[in-house]
Structures are given as C-alpha cells and as structure tokens.
Amino acid sequence: MSFISESQLANYRSRTRIFLKSDIVFLNESSTRIKTKPMVFLSHKHEELVILQDTIAFLNTEGVDIYVDWMDEEMPAYTNANTALRLKEKIKIANKFVLVATPNAIRSKWCNWELGLGDAAKYIENIALFPINRTHLSFSNAEYLKIYPYIEYENGNGKYLNGASISKGYYVKAPLVNGNKRLTPLKTWLTS
Numbered sequence: 001m002s003f004i005s006e007s008q009l010a011n012y013r014s015r016t017r018i019f020l021k022s023d024i025v026f027l028n029e030s031s032t033r034i035k036t037k038p039m040v041f042l043s044h045k046h047e048e049l050v051i052l053q054d055t056i057a058f059l060n061t062e063g064v065d066i067y068v069d070w071m072d073e074e075m076p077a078y079t080n081a082n083t084a085l086r087l088k089e090k091i092k093i094a095n096k097f098v099l100v101a102t103p104n105a106i107r108s109k110w111c112n113w114e115l116g117l118g119d120a121a122k123y124i125e126n127i128a129l130f131p132i133n134r135t136h137l138s139f140s141n142a143e144y145l146k147i148y149p150y151i152e153y154e155n156g157n158g159k160y161l162n163g164a165s166i167s168k169g170y171y172v173k174a175p176l177v178n179g180n181k182r183l184t185p186l187k188t189w190l191t192s
Helices: 006-015 049-060 081-093 103-107 109-122 143-147 186-191
Strands: 039-043 065-067 096-101 127-133 150-154 169-175 181-185
Touching: 039 049, 039 081, 039 109, 049 065, 049 096, 049 127, 081 109, 096 103, 096 109, 103 109, 109 127, 169 186, 181 186
Parallel strands: 039 065, 039 096, 096 127, 127 150
Antiparallel strands: 150 169, 169 181
C-alpha cells in the first residue's frame, strides 16, 4: 500500500477554499440534503485539522457530501457514552466510510473503534482507507489494515493482469484472497 503525501494532498486545498461548517452535512435522517449525492462518514484524528481540510477538499472534487462528527451540532459538547451511540447511528446512515489513515489516526482508540463500526456496518464494499503519510513509510503494528480497500493514485504506468494499461487517477484497491487487487475508479466506488 502506498500513501499520498501530505504535500500532494495539500494541492487540493490550494484549488478550493477552506471548508466551512456549512460544507459539512449532518446526516440527519430528516435532513434536507440532496440524497442523489453519496454521503461519506470521514473518520479522522481531530488534531489533524489541515489534513482534514485537504481531505475534504479532495473528496469534494469527487462530488460527495461529507460528514465530520465534531462539526455536528447534535453531538454532545463533551465526549461521553451518548457520543458513541450517535457515532454508531451516523456510520450506519452514511453510504461510505473513509478512514483518513494517518499514523496518528491509526494509533487513535476512537479511529480504530470507528473503523470497527464501519467494518460491521459497511464492510468491504463501502469502506476504504485513505492512507496519508509524511514519509511514505508503511504503518507498523497495524497489519490488520491490509484487509481493507484503500484509496491510491495510479500514474498511468501500471498494467492490469490482462496487459491493459491502468488509466491515470485515483482508485479504490480492494485486496483479493489470491493476493491480487480489484481496482475501482474512486468516483465509481463513491457512487456505487
């Protein structure tokens, strides 16, 4: 699994404005949001605001609505058991679950707990990791992450098993039992 670097991700921030609270969808079941757009629950480390802003800018270019828990006015002001119950509800309502997989997020108890909930509620078809790292190093002590699909950029030089070229762009790569990966263009995955 390769990682998008923080500097690569920052390129999306420069193309878009910084997100505002009004850019985040609250995932209320009675919400007036346009439901033709897919909804992504974004699991992330709260202290990584710049990475979060860049990830939101990146996903916005793919035409999705994004849910960020701490911007949801319905969440309790202080973390408690009700926070956990509300997060479970929000993960179930979302169409897709994406973990912004930074080294800090991987070490976070909350992000790992949310990933477990996402696994139970969405499993392989609707869950993906978005690995972000400063140095392109792999995550140690997190081998369990290798079972999940992940978002990765293809530069156009890769080949499918049949020899056909893989087009340039972002893909969700799902590990298969035989060691190969199933590639789905990110935009297709987000809307499926």
